[in-house]
Amino acid sequence: MGKRLPKLPMSRFDDVVSSPTIYDVARRAGVATSTVSRAFSTPGRIGEATRARVLDAARELGYEPNPHARALTSRRTQTLAMVVSDITNPHFFELIRGAEMRAKAARYTLVLVNAEESPRIELEQVQRLSRSVDGFLLAASRQPAENLVKVAAEHPVVMVNRQVPGLASVVVEHTEGCRQMVAHLASLGHTSVVYLAGPPNSWMAASRWAAIRDAAAEYGLTAVRAGPFTPTVGHGGAAADAAIRTGATGIIAHNDLLAIGVLRRLADRSVRVPGDVSVVGFDDIFAADLCSPRLTTLGGAHANVGRAAVEILLESIGAPRDLRPVPEVALPSELVLRDSTGSPGSTPREDHS
Amino acid sequence: MGKRLPKLPMSRFDDVVSSPTIYDVARRAGVATSTVSRAFSTPGRIGEATRARVLDAARELGYEPNPHARALTSRRTQTLAMVVSDITNPHFFELIRGAEMRAKAARYTLVLVNAEESPRIELEQVQRLSRSVDGFLLAASRQPAENLVKVAAEHPVVMVNRQVPGLASVVVEHTEGCRQMVAHLASLGHTSVVYLAGPPNSWMAASRWAAIRDAAAEYGLTAVRAGPFTPTVGHGGAAADAAIRTGATGIIAHNDLLAIGVLRRLADRSVRVPGDVSVVGFDDIFAADLCSPRLTTLGGAHANVGRAAVEILLESIGAPRDLRPVPEVALPSELVLRDSTGSPGSTPREDHS
DNA sequence: CTGAAAGCGCTAACAG
DNA sequence: CTGTTAGCGCTTTCAG
Numbered sequence: 001m002g003k004r005l006p007k008l009p010m011s012r013f014d015d016v017v018s019s020p021t022i023y024d025v026a027r028r029a030g031v032a033t034s035t036v037s038r039a040f041s042t043p044g045r046i047g048e049a050t051r052a053r054v055l056d057a058a059r060e061l062g063y064e065p066n067p068h069a070r071a072l073t074s075r076r077t078q079t080l081a082m083v084v085s086d087i088t089n090p091h092f093f094e095l096i097r098g099a100e101m102r103a104k105a106a107r108y109t110l111v112l113v114n115a116e117e118s119p120r121i122e123l124e125q126v127q128r129l130s131r132s133v134d135g136f137l138l139a140a141s142r143q144p145a146e147n148l149v150k151v152a153a154e155h156p157v158v159m160v161n162r163q164v165p166g167l168a169s170v171v172v173e174h175t176e177g178c179r180q181m182v183a184h185l186a187s188l189g190h191t192s193v194v195y196l197a198g199p200p201n202s203w204m205a206a207s208r209w210a211a212i213r214d215a216a217a218e219y220g221l222t223a224v225r226a227g228p229f230t231p232t233v234g235h236g237g238a239a240a241d242a243a244i245r246t247g248a249t250g251i252i253a254h255n256d257l258l259a260i261g262v263l264r265r266l267a268d269r270s271v272r273v274p275g276d277v278s279v280v281g282f283d284d285i286f287a288a289d290l291c292s293p294r295l296t297t298l299g300g301a302h303a304n305v306g307r308a309a310v311e312i313l314l315e316s317i318g319a320p321r322d323l324r325p326v327p328e329v330a331l332p333s334e335l336v337l338r339d340s341t342g343s344p345g346s347t348p349r350e351d352h353s
Numbered sequence: 354m355g356k357r358l359p360k361l362p363m364s365r366f367d368d369v370v371s372s373p374t375i376y377d378v379a380r381r382a383g384v385a386t387s388t389v390s391r392a393f394s395t396p397g398r399i400g401e402a403t404r405a406r407v408l409d410a411a412r413e414l415g416y417e418p419n420p421h422a423r424a425l426t427s428r429r430t431q432t433l434a435m436v437v438s439d440i441t442n443p444h445f446f447e448l449i450r451g452a453e454m455r456a457k458a459a460r461y462t463l464v465l466v467n468a469e470e471s472p473r474i475e476l477e478q479v480q481r482l483s484r485s486v487d488g489f490l491l492a493a494s495r496q497p498a499e500n501l502v503k504v505a506a507e508h509p510v511v512m513v514n515r516q517v518p519g520l521a522s523v524v525v526e527h528t529e530g531c532r533q534m535v536a537h538l539a540s541l542g543h544t545s546v547v548y549l550a551g552p553p554n555s556w557m558a559a560s561r562w563a564a565i566r567d568a569a570a571e572y573g574l575t576a577v578r579a580g581p582f583t584p585t586v587g588h589g590g591a592a593a594d595a596a597i598r599t600g601a602t603g604i605i606a607h608n609d610l611l612a613i614g615v616l617r618r619l620a621d622r623s624v625r626v627p628g629d630v631s632v633v634g635f636d637d638i639f640a641a642d643l644c645s646p647r648l649t650t651l652g653g654a655h656a657n658v659g660r661a662a663v664e665i666l667l668e669s670i671g672a673p674r675d676l677r678p679v680p681e682v683a684l685p686s687e688l689v690l691r692d693s694t695g696s697p698g699s700t701p702r703e704d705h706s
Numbered sequence: 707c708t709g710a711a712a713g714c715g716c717t718a719a720c721a722g
Numbered sequence: 723c724t725g726t727t728a729g730c731g732c733t734t735t736c737a738g
Contacts, residue, residue, distance in 0.1 A: 019484075021714090021715055021716080022715065022716065022717095023715080031724075031725085032724065032725045032726075033715090033716080033717090033725090033726095034716095034717075034718080034724075034725065034726080034727090035723090035724060035725075036716095037715095037716060037717055037718085038717090038723095038724085041716090041717075045723075045724095046723070046724080047723055047724080050723080050724080064480075064483075064484065065715085065716075066425070066484050066714085066715050066716070067484055067485050068421040068422075068424040068425045068430070068484070068485070068714085068715080068716090069421075069425055069714070069715030069716040069717085069730090070715080070716060070717075071421040071716095071730095072419070072421045072422055072425055072714090072715080072716070072717090072730045072731065072732090073715090073716055073717040073718075073729080073730050074716080074717060074718090074730090075730085077421070079464075079485075087446075087449070087450050087453060088450060090443060090446065090639065093440075093443065093446060096440070096465070097440050097441060097467065100440060100465055100466070100467050101467065101469075104466070104467070104478075107481075109464055109466075109481075109482065109485065110464065110465055110466075111432075111462050111463065111464050111465070112449070112453055112463055112464070112465045113453070113457070113462075113463075114450065114453050114454065114457070116454075125457070127417075128460075128462075129462065130417075131372075131417065131419050131420055131421065132420050132421070132432075132462065260643065286443065286640055287639055287640045287643050290613065290640050290643040290644040290645075291643040292643075292645050374730090374731055374732080375731065375732065375733095376731080384708075384709085385708065385709045385710070386709090386710095386731090386732080386733095387708075387709065387710080387711095387732095387733075387734075388707090388708060388709075389732095390731095390732060390733055390734085391707095391708085391733090393732095394732090394733075395733095398707075398708095399707070399708080400707055400708080403707080403708080418731085418732075419730085419731050419732070421730085421731080421732090422714090422730070422731035422732040422733085423731080423732055423733075424714095424732095425714045425715065425716090425730090425731080425732070425733090426713080426714050426731090426732055426733040426734075427714090427732080427733060427734090428714085707738100708737100708738085709736100709737085709738085710735105710736090710737085710738105711734100711735090711736090711737105712733105712734090712735085712736105713732100713733095713734090713735105714731105714732085714733085714734105715730105716729100716730085717728105717729095717730085718727100718728095718729095718730105719726105719727090719728090719729105720725105720726085720727090720728105721724100721725085721726080721727105722723105722724085722725085722726100
C-alpha cells in the first residue's frame with residue numbers, strides 16, 4: 001500500500017486536485033484494483049455483491065475512469081472521427097447530426113474534421129488521429145480508392161456517400177434516383193439534359209454522371225456533361241452559363257448549392273425556370289425549399305445515413321479484423337418535386353438582358 | 354535494455370502491429386528516451402544536433418507520439434470540446450466551422466457535442482469529457498449561470514453567444530444591433546414591435562428582449578414580447594399567430610429559422626410582408642437570403658466567433674488558472690437589409706382566407 | 707544539455 | 723470470481 005506514496009510529478013499548474021483512481025476505490029471497497037477495473041469494464045465477470053460495493057465506493061469518492069489510462073492499455077478510445085470533405089456544405093449538417101446522436105447514444109465521442117476539399121488534409125488528419133480514435137467515418141472522401149483501402153487496412157473505416165470495393169459504406173441510393181430524375185424530365189417533354197459535374201475527384205460526381213447518362217439513353221434523351229464545378233452557390237454562375245451553352249433544357253446540378261447558384265444566374269439572365277429550362281439538384285437541403293423557384297431535388301434522409309454509418313462502424317470495431325463485415329448499405333433516395341421543373345416552353349431561350 | 358522484452362499483453366485482436374515507441378527511437382538514435390521525449394515536446398531544451406538525430410530516427414521508423422500516453426502524464430490532451438445547444442440550427446454551422454478550422458490550425462482536435470437543448474445532456478457530456486479535453490466551448494448554453502461558473506472553476510471554458518459574469522465569452526454584439534433594428538423599423542414608420550422570444554432559458558432571448566425594449570423606448574415605439582417559442586421553422590406558425598394577435602406591425606423573431614416559419618404562416622394567412630407587417634430575424638443564415646420575401650436580419654461573422662472563441666480558449670489553457678484572462682469579446686453585428694421590412698401599408702391587416 | 711528512473715491510471719494475463 | 727503483477731508509451735524530476 002505504500003506503493004502510491006511517492007511524490008507525484010506536479011502538473012504544470014496546481015489546477016486540478018488530482019481525482020480519485022482505482023486505487024482509492026479499491027482501498028475503500030476493500031478489493032483489488034483489478035476488481036475495480038472489472039466492475040467498470042466487464043460487469044459480467046464479477047460478483048454481483050462485489051460489484052455493488054465497488055460502485056458504491058466509486059460513487060462516494062466521485063471516481064471516474066480516466067479515459068487515457070484506459071486507452072493506453074486497452075487500445076480502445078470510445079471515440080470516432082468523422083471527416084467531411086467540406087464542412088461548408090449544409091448537406092453534411094444532417095450527416096453530422098445523425099452521426100453525433102448515434103455516437104452519443106453509444107457513449108462514444110465524435111471528433112469532427114473538415115478536410116476542406118483537400119485529399120492531403122484528409123489523409124494528414126486521419127494519420128494524426130489514428131491513435132486517438134477507434135474508427136473513421138469518411139464522408140464524401142476525395143481520396144483515391146487505393147489510399148482508402150490502405151487506411152481501411154489499419155483502422156475500422158466506413159465510407160459515407162462513396163463506395164469503394166471491399167470497404168463498408170453507406171450511401172443514399174442514386175442510380176435509381178437519377179433514373180427517376182431523368183424520367184421526370186423526359187415525361188415533362190425534355191429531350192436533352194446537361195449534368196453540371198462536381199469536383200473531379202468526387203466519386204459521387206462520376207457515379208451520378210454514369211447513372212444520368214444511362215438513364216438518358218434509356219429514355220431517349222441526349223445527355224452531356226459540363227464542368228467540373230466546385231459545388232457552391234458562388235460557382236453556379238459559371239455552371240449556368242455552361243449549361244445554357246449546351247442548349248440542353250434539363251439542367252441537373254451536382255448538388256443543391258450549385259443548383260441554387262444556377263437559379264440565380266438564370267434569373268439574372270432572364271432565363272425562365274421552369275419555362276425555358278428546368279433545374280434539379282441533389283441533397284434536398286433546407287434551402288432547396290426556400291429558394292425561388294423552389295428546387296426539385298433528389299433527397300434522402302441524410303441524418304439516417306450518419307446514424308447507419310456509425311452503427312456499422314461500431315460493429316466493425318467490435319469484430320476481429322478478418323471477420324469484419326463489409327456491408328454496402330444504400331438508403332433510399334426520394335425525388336422531391338417542386339417548382340424548378342416543368343415543361344420546356346416553345347419559346348426559344350434567349351438573353352433579354 | 355532487457356526491460357522491454359517481457360511478453361506484451363495482446364490486444365484483443367492482432368489487428369495492429371504495434372507501432373514504434375520512444376524506446377525504439379531512442380535506441381536507433383543512441384540517446385535516452387527522455388531525450389526523444391524532449392525532442393518532440395520541448396524542442397528548446399535540447400541540443401540542435403541531438404534533436405536532428407532523434408527526428409531522423411523517428412522519421413525512419415515512422416514514429417508518432419501516442420497521444421494517450423502523453424495525456425496520461427502531461428494531462429494535456431490537445432483536444433477541445435464544443436458543445437452546442439442544438440446542432441439542428443444552421444446558425445451553429447458557421448460557428449463550428451470557424452472553431453474547427455482554428456483548432457486544426459493549432460493542431461488541436463475538436464470534439465462536437467449536441468446538447469439537444471437539454472441542460473442535463475449538456476452537463477452530462479461536459480462531465481463525461483472532462484478528462485478527455487483541455488477545455489470547453491459552450492455555445493448558447495442553456496445552463497443556469499451558477500452551473501457554468503462551477504464548470505469554469507474546473508476547466509478552461511469560453512462561452513459562445515452568451516455572457517456570464519466572470520467567464521470568458523465571445524458574442525456577436527446585439528445591443529447596438531437591436532437598436533439599429535428598431536431604428537430601422539421606426540424610420541419605416543412602424544410604431545409597435547413584437548419580439549417573438551426564444552427558449553425560456555436562453556440568455557440570448559433575455560438579452561435581446563432587453564435591448565429591443567430599451568431601443569423601442571428610445572425611439573418611441575411600443576414593444577411587447579410573445580412566446581417563448583422553440584426557434585424552428587415549424588414553430589413559426591404559432592409565433593406568427595401570436596404576433597398578429599398583438600397588433601404590432603414590426604415583428605422581430607428570435608432567429609432566422611423562426612422568422613422563416615413566421616413568413617410562411619403569414620403567407621398562408623395572406624398577410625402581406627412587408628405591406629402589412631415587417632419581419633426581421635437574427636443570424637443571417639444562408640436561407641435568409643433565399644426565402645421570400647428575402648429576410649432582413651441581424652447578421653455577424655459567426656465563423657469568426659468560433660475562431661475567436663478557440664483562440665481565447667487556447668490562451669486560457671496555456672495560462673495558470675489564476676492569471677487566466679477573462680475577456681468578453683463582442684464581435685460586430687450587421688443589420689442586413691432585405692425585402693421583409695418596409696413601411697406598414699395603410700390598409701389594415703385582414704385575413705383573406 | 708542529457709541520462710536514469712519513477713510513475714501517470716488502468717487493463718490483462720496468470721494464478722488461485 | 724478475485725488478487726497479483728507487469729506493463730501500455732510517455733513525461734518529468736533529479737543528477738550529472
